Amino acid sequence: MNGFDRPWWVVGGWAIEAATGYRRQHEDTDVSILTCDVPAFVEFMKGRWHVWNNVGGVLHPLGGRWATIDEPRSQLWLRADSASPWIVDMPLTPDADGLWTNKFLPGHVAPVESVTWTAADGIRYLLPEIVLAYKARLRRPKDEPDFEATLPVLDDQRRARLREALAALVPDHHWIGRL
Incomplete structure (x- = not known):
């Protein structure tokens, strides 16, 4: 991503670890x-990686005939060439006129800078309470330690935001009672 002049940020387990x-082990x-x-991004990757759009398991290359993505909540998959394995799975974030939009709570719209933080090395990460809201929908055992590690770093306001998101997305989630 070095040299890509648009906002990008790390999400998922690595964002929890950084915060x-x-x-823990990451896949x-x-x-x-x-x-x-x-x-x-497609232009930036031209000549380096093949960029494909993945919408629910249906893939097509980006560029040429398919210049745009099919679904704002889809993913980009990258590989060196048509015979190579996939090396990057990039979940896309919908936007409203360049503002970050929560893909599961579309009323949550904000500048990228207010939903991410930047580490000392310059890498940007999604806020951990937003990562946890995304993870909660999946109810995976591996996300429980992420929740336990994050709870102490969330102040009252950030806990309240997570509680609100969980109430809207997974109202019966056991994390709500801990917030």
Whole structure:
């Protein structure tokens, strides 16, 4: 992503680790961009990686005939060429006129800078309470330690935001009682 001049940020487990210091095994690294920046990203990757749009398991290459993505909440998959394995799975973030939009709570719209934080090394991460709201929908055992590690770093306001999001997305989630 070095040299890509549009906002991008790390999401998922690595964002939790960066915010909390809690270390665990990760299957992959997820990076996101706004859907409005996909054409710039495809151009940025031209000659380096093949960029494909994945919508519910249906893939097509971006560029040429397919210049745009099919669904703002889809993913980009990257590989070196048509015979190579996929190396990056990039969940896209919908936007409203360049503003970050929560893909599961579309009323939550904000500048990227207010839903991310930047570490000392310059890498931007999604706020951990937003990561947890996304993770809560899946109810995976591996997300429980992420919640436990994040709880102490959330102040009352951030806990309230997470509680609101969980109440809207998964109102019966057991994390709500802990917030």
